[in-house]
Amino acid sequence: MTTASPEARPAGKEAGAPAPVLAVEGLEVRYGRGRRGRSALRDVSLSVAPGETVGVIGETGSGKSTLARAVLGLVRASAGSIRVGGEEVTGYGNRRWRALRRRGIVQYVFQDPLRSLDPDLTIEDSLIEPLLIQGVERTEAVDRARAFLDRVHLSAELLGRLPGELSGGQRQRVAVARALVTEPALVILDEPVSALDSANRVQVLEILKELRAAGTSLVFISHDLGSIAGTADRIAVLYRGELVEVGAARDVINHPRHVYTRLLVGSAPTLHARTADRSEREALRARLAG
Amino acid sequence: MRTLSRNTAAGSAPQHAPAAPAAPPVIAVRDVRISDRVTDREIVHGVGFELTPGKAVGIVGESGSGKTLTCRAVLGILPPHFEVSGGSVEIDGTDIATLTPRQWTALRGTTVGAVFQDPASYLNPSIRVGAQIAEVIRVKKGVKRREARRQALELLRAVRLRDPELVYGQYTYELSGGMLQRVLIAAAIAVEPRALIADEATTALDVTVQAEILDLLAELRERTGLALVVVSHDLAVVAQLCDEVLVMRQGEVVEQGPTHSVLHDPQHAYTRLLMAEHEQYGLDKFLTPKEAS
Amino acid sequence: MTMVRRVLSLTSGRIAVVILVLVALLALCGPWLAPQDPLATSDNTLASASGAHWLGTDYLGRDVFSRLLDGSRISVLGSLEVALMALVVGAVPGILSVYSGRAFEWLTLRLADTLVALPFLLFAIAVIALLGNGITQAMLVTGALVSPLFYRVSRAATLAVARSPYVEAAIVSGASVGWIVRRHVWVKVLPPIAVALAQTIGVGFVIVSSLTFLGIGVQPPAPTWGGLLASDLGYLSHQPWAPVAPALLIMxxxxACNLLADAIRDVSGEAGRALVDRRRARSRTSTSAPVPVGGSR
Incomplete structure (x- = not known):
């Protein structure tokens, strides 16, 4: 799986493409009401085809987590539409959201591996929770959950442990496994590797690549272009609540069009390839500020 | 830039050449070993480097590799029950083991400054940030309030904060992580130290902000001859800024040498692993074809 | 339950539990254990401790020991009434305030603020004045007045959990409010509520004793700890040691209630788990048994 390059996979968006797993159209999210409110997202349009991995990159406050939360119904959209698995969910109330979520089409992996698992529940209990919510019998749920522990390269011995007894990397992998147990069509990952050290980061990234190969659609949110670059088919760049650039991963990295994207690529620390020098970055910053 | 002009002579030298080969080191670390007094275990097994004015040394390693302990040993702020059990650290030719607390206080800030990962926790949240820098200047330089304020503003300008007057009057919660780190750098260079230790100073920041801070450090180094110790878990960050690299793992320096030769001809398997991770999961893989020409 | 076992692993927890169990036994069996009729008067007034009267007799010649045993039931029942009333009135809205919409939240918050402002001892006296002399109604009213403690404690604990990623993960998987409360919130809210409960039982004892000390809530011949203390104080010059027994019992x-509250606080949460694990590990290593990696369940 390490050799497959992003381009080798069907982008899926062109001619005769199947219906997207996720289609966001003209999305706007506002926090606060009236004049004191501010919009966290403005006119964001993005779609994710079946099997596609879209990387969403943006810095703190760019609205990337808001995008994820809006797609999951955790925050309300002020305008625009969101379609999940072909279903228009924009106007959904709590009950219909719950019914939709219970089908397990979309799952979410949180940034903070320390707090994304209930400290009082064993790994097994956390892992099977989405299945129990669906109404699956406990014994069957446990059987099914074991298989997914395998997928994230964790041994079944961990099932009886509490999150406090696992390392950060192990916990994040459990969180990924929990997101997978309902066999979702789309997994949204919010900074899944940012809190991990490099060995664990590599491990989780490898798991994501395997998922992608298995045909699960992924939305990979991160502030780090490096970790997205090797995983995503397409990259979407969020800057101050707006989607400034969307394109094939290699294109965005090698030929960034927007000033911010150019600064982003030019700022990424690299070993050999000098992406930009200080004066170039200075000039880009000035253009962005002005 | 009056406050920062003391070493401008060094600033005119090209970036990757130290000011003068014969210049005595600001910081000399000689085979430093650090032990935990309680468990009686050696945590750091011998680190050594020399930092001459205008030079930049980078230390790379995972958390727990001993890089932060080494920094803290140099600054004389090892956590309780850790001690330097071997080797020596010299600052400006003086062995720090012989320093009294009073001499230490005089040395910190004036000769060596430091910035750490979490800028917010090094500033008082209930005092305006400008006043905190002015305080440092007033105490260390013994100047009047008004002059301290003027110099603090100049420093905020020197670390490229856009509106120094505004930032001067703000509190920590009003500033972003990148701005706070700049404020801390301003405070650290307030008394014109000759060396600055940056321990994971950019780790918690966004990539573009990290680049800004690294650019700022490079610029300060060029302009004022500030010597740098840059500590990071990211080999690329260190590579971007430093002349010499130390790769640490489990308290041991597994590789040490000029940045260029370490990157082009890594000797140790761990260094190669670090580089492979970057090449496989970083941007290098995508950019190399374009830059190869 | 794991919580009980953890509390009992602490010395302070064991002491508290032993004392409270003894007090509870007193309350249950006190009237039967009493060697003499607690209401029977005799000519042998203000007698010193003797074989017949272990703690002497009072100004009407009644056996003090029997009266203490007999009076324990009212004190214990009263304090339990306070605590349980406060628990029900406080904790349930406290948890619900996080989930049941803004209006409910605002209303209960203001109500809690109002209740805190009322001095409960005076209020209890006023209620007795209105409804007639009876310990139960006074205790229930007092319980309602201390309920903001439970409201606050359970609300704070619920809020902390409600915003955690693991609860959001459950929401994203389609969990209902009931599911989240049962599976995630309850376990986190229980320890602070248990702490508050132990504390409130202690407070309840003080309130019952205060009221009965003032002669409120119980008709005179019936013995209570507070009432005994009050009548003993009246004869301080004759029997300076007499108030010691009821006072000591109350104290x-x-x-013990406060000790129990502290013990629960110490063993709950992540820190508590670590504390208990450490102790266990230490006792294991001292018996040179192997320490399994993390076996806190």
Missing amino acids: VTVW
Whole structure:
């Protein structure tokens, strides 16, 4: 799986493409009401085809987590539409959201591996929770959950442990496994590797690549272009609540069009390839500020 | 830039050449070993480097590799029950083991400054940030309030904060992580130290902000001859800024040498692993074809 | 339950539990254990301790020991009434305030603020004045007045959990409010509520004793700890040692309640788990048994 390059996979968006797993159209999210409110997202349009991995990159406050939360119904959209698995969910109330979520089409992996698992529940209990919510019998749920522990390269011995007894990397992998147990069509990952050290980061990234190969659609949110670059088919760049650039991963990295994207690529620390020098970055910053 | 002009002579030298080969080191670390007094275990097994004015040394390693302990040993702020059990650290030719607390206080800030990962926790949240820098200047330089304020503003300008007057009057919660780190750098260079230790100073920041801070450090180094110790878990960050690299793992320096030769001809398997991770999961893989020409 | 086992692993927890169990036994069996009729008067007034009267007799010649045993039931029942009333009135809205919409939240918050402002001892006296002399109604009213403690404690604990990623993960998987409360919130809210409960039982003892000390809530011949203390104080010049027994009983019981509250606080949460694990590990290593990696369940 390490050799497959992003381009080798069907982008899926062109001619005769199947219906997207996720289609966001003209999305706007506002926090606060009236004049004191501010919009966290403005006119964001993005779609994710079946099997596609879209990387969403943006810095703190760019609205990337808001995008994820809006797609999951955790925050309300002020305008625009969101379609999940072909279903228009924009106007959904709590009950219909719950019914939709219970089908397990979309799952979410949180940034903070320390707090994304209930400290009082064993790994097994956390892992099977989405299945129990669906109404699956406990014994069957446990059987099914074991298989997914395998997928994230964790041994079944961990099932009886509490999150406090696992390392950060192990916990994040459990969180990924929990997101997978309902066999979702789309997994949204919010900074899944940012809190991990490099060995664990590599491990989780490898798991994501395997998922992608298995045909699960992924939305990979991160502030780090490096970790997205090797995983995503397409990259979407969020800057101050707006989607400034969307394109094939290699294109965005090698030929960034927007000033911010150019600064982003030019700022990424690299070993050999000098992406930009200080004066170039200075000039880009000035253009962005002005 | 009056406050920062003391070493401008060094600033005119090209970036990757130290000011003068014969210049005595600001910081000399000689085979430093650090032990935990309680468990009686050696945590750091011998680190050594020399930092001459205008030079930049980078230390790379995972958390727990001993890089932060080494920094803290140099600054004389090892956590309780850790001690330097071997080797020596010299600052400006003086062995720090012989320093009294009073001499230490005089040395910190004036000769060596430091910035750490979490800028917010090094500033008082209930005092305006400008006043905190002015305080440092007033105490260390013994100047009047008004002059301290003027110099603090100049420093905020020197670390490229856009509106120094505004930032001067703000509190920590009003500033972003990148701005706070700049404020801390301003405070650290307030008394014109000759060396600055940056321990994971950019780790918690966004990539573009990290680049800004690294650019700022490079610029300060060029302009004022500030010597740098840059500590990071990211080999690329260190590579971007430093002349010499130390790769640490489990308290041991597994590789040490000029940045260029370490990157082009890594000797140790761990260094190669670090580089492979970057090449496989970083941007290098995508950019190399374009830059190869 | 794991919580009980953890509390019992602490010395302070064991002491508190032993004392409270003894007090509870007193309350249950006190009237039967009493060697003499607690209401029977005799000519042998203000007698010193003797074989016949272990703690002497009072100004009407009644056996003090029997009266203490007999009076324990009212004190214990009263304090339990306070605590349980406060628990029900406080904790349930406290948890619900996080989930049941803004209006409910605002209303209960203001109500809690109002209740805190009322001095409960005076209020209890006023209620007795209105409804007639009876300990139960006074205790229930007092319980309602201390309920903001439970409201606050359970609300704070619920809020902390409600915003955690693991609860959001459950929401994203389609969990209902009931599911989240049962599976995630309850376990986190229980320890602070248990702490508050132990504390409130202690407070309840003080309130019952205060009221009965003032002669409120119980008709005179019926013995109570507070009433005994009050009548003993009246004859301080004859029997300077007499108030010691009821006073000590009240003190030790309240102290045990607070000790229990502290013990629960110490063993709950992540820190508590670590504390208990450490102790266990230490005792294991001292018996040179192997320490399994993390076996806190």
